[in-house]
Amino acid sequence: MPKKQNTTAIKKRNIIVGQSGGPTSAINSSLAGVYKTAKERGFHTIYGMLNGVQGLMDEQYVDLSTQIHSDMDIEVLKRTPSAFLGSCRYKLPEIHENPEIYEKIFCILDKLEIEAFIYIGGNDSMDTIKKLFDYAIVKGHKQKFLGVPKTIDNDLALTDHTPGFGSAAKYIATSTKEIIRDALGFSYRNKTISILEIMGRNAGWLTGATALARTEECDGPDLIYLPEITFDIDKFLENVKEMQETRDAVVIAVSEGIKLADGRYVCELSGGGEYVDAFGHKQLQGTAAYLAGFLGAKLGCKTRSIEFSTLQRSASHMASRVDINEAFMVGGAAVKAADEGDSGKMIVIDRIADDPYMSSAGVYDVHRIANNEKLVPREWVNEEGNYITDEFINYIEPLIQGDYPPFMVNGLPQHLVLNR
């Protein structure tokens, strides 16, 4: 054993990091945290795999020191949305199904003298960490495998919340406030209904975040429908009619993933929702448009559907400082964990206190995490199923605090982009 350790000690200590799954405003801050901490901890070469493991298998990677030249570059990277290294939606097969793929990946890792493999992503990416760790254990490979959470959807179990969620929530709440002002500006003798469509296939965290717009000077949205609650279109119509009795401009937030009792997505009623991605997820779009048409026909008033679309995951210009800092922290914590010998783990965010808000990074076994979706608890939705409770607000409010304003160049936010 001591002999082997010595051998390791004179080997180059290299590290590789990748990004996977849907983009967020915070995923590059985690990358920055990995890079800065790896440098500080004396790793030799810090590689970035391009387009996740899918690119790695094609030997697509860069030495990150050729991309990030200064602390200023790190700060620009933290303000750059989407995946700097490129992302992928590639799911590793089970080990017994295709061991060749694993052999290929470990061959590349060995060639690059990789000591630690850091993967920033969501549920599906943690599955990658789990499988690579399991394979390494079985085959006696020494690399450490660490996962860094990332998803705007906030649907990862065991972590208090996910990096990327806070910035998406802040953008959504800000935009909701602005849309409400817009709608009210036109409401004189003019009944209008605005329906906002928010991302979240099964989890309503982001849709619920629209309620943050309920502030001292804004009533917030009038009705909120999460995917966790079966959607009843007749009850919906009743809810809206009731709201129209007391206000001219009704603003409604719906999740893209709301479903009828028979299991169909609302967006499927209009013929949408047909695209299926590599993970078998339906791409949902058109829920708000369908409901706007429905209400327009039933109530005869002007309706408008508004989809936040990809902006909710990439609007770095309205990032949350808490979120960007936590994303950086979990990136750094993964390097620290790997450096100290951990493997097969995901970094999580533990909430230490609410007032003042404090959080820290924890380490959990990735086998306990992967593929469990964290949904909004039923008791955080009101009895009617058309709004969220104060507990929900108390949970998310700390996560949108503080700004991380972009560096503006010639009137527009500056981004750090890959130089190939």
Place this chain on the structure above:
Amino acid sequence: MPKKQNTTAIKKRNIIVGQSGGPTSAINSSLAGVYKTAKERGFHTIYGMLNGVQGLMDEQYVDLSTQIHSDMDIEVLKRTPSAFLGSCRYKLPEIHENPEIYEKIFCILDKLEIEAFIYIGGNDSMDTIKKLFDYAIVKGHKQKFLGVPKTIDNDLALTDHTPGFGSAAKYIATSTKEIIRDALGFSYRNKTISILEIMGRNAGWLTGATALARTEECDGPDLIYLPEITFDIDKFLENVKEMQETRDAVVIAVSEGIKLADGRYVCELSGGGEYVDAFGHKQLQGTAAYLAGFLGAKLGCKTRSIEFSTLQRSASHMASRVDINEAFMVGGAAVKAADEGDSGKMIVIDRIADDPYMSSAGVYDVHRIANNEKLVPREWVNEEGNYITDEFINYIEPLIQGDYPPFMVNGLPQHLVLNR
């Protein structure tokens, strides 16, 4: 004559201001400019008509000093989107068609001892100023009528550009940059097409603003289609195919108002575009969604449509400092003009210089302005009709410079709202 002037001099010098037409991020900065300048010039009571002339006819107005208590309030107002006083889309009838309406309005103005009437709005609002001025001349009323331009569409003639346009352009360019990053993050072995739908029924100024995203570190959108150019769907398909030969993620900007050679809006092809507002304008929505479906079917790749929707006119959080300052300037200039005896005029923005950019407020006869739409000149679009030229960029670039960041309270932008 001297006697009459004396009578006027001991009368209260009151002023009334209203907002009309579609909201913008800058219309409240013009209101702030009117208020601050009217106070400085010694006007007694500064009234705000609620929901424009339509509300005025219902005697809906407020004393603005009950709403704006400090210079800080003025600064919050400048950062508040949509119409603080509420807007309307009410078109005055011709004078001979319904003189009673005019009698009613002037009766209210006389009762409130109004000396100047300031109306902030677009083409249709300038029509209101023209008619009220004409009626006042015919009937010998002494009130002054001044128009303050406002529209995100930038389609008013004679003014170099309109307040509200610069902020909308800055939001659109910022969001386009972020969406492009988002699209590129996913483009590995995965052809994608993103289609952005931008407001602008007949004028392509805002759609063209997406080209501002073409910066040192971003290629900008690949194709841009303005409503000024007849849309040829076969040529469009060819353009996209060509783009796909050299890039995996194609990003396309289209105006909501693009039309086929037979005069139909593209959005009408999918059955949309049926709502008609009080001015007979069709409400357009669904252009990008239709084209995304079309390209998906023809090219078999993943497509996504993104509508900026009402956010492009109300996203104060990404306002242009040049725009907010100019909006304030033209509001103040209208008060100054009225105070100095002008009437039947609209304030315009004159561009004094490009480098460094300088502008000033001018005064034009409203009869020369109303109902002429300013379109993008053909020579500012490339020969192919699928991108804009450098002249276009040089024209709009100065208008998005500088930030006017919101005051953040508890993580979200603070707005000033009417206290009734």
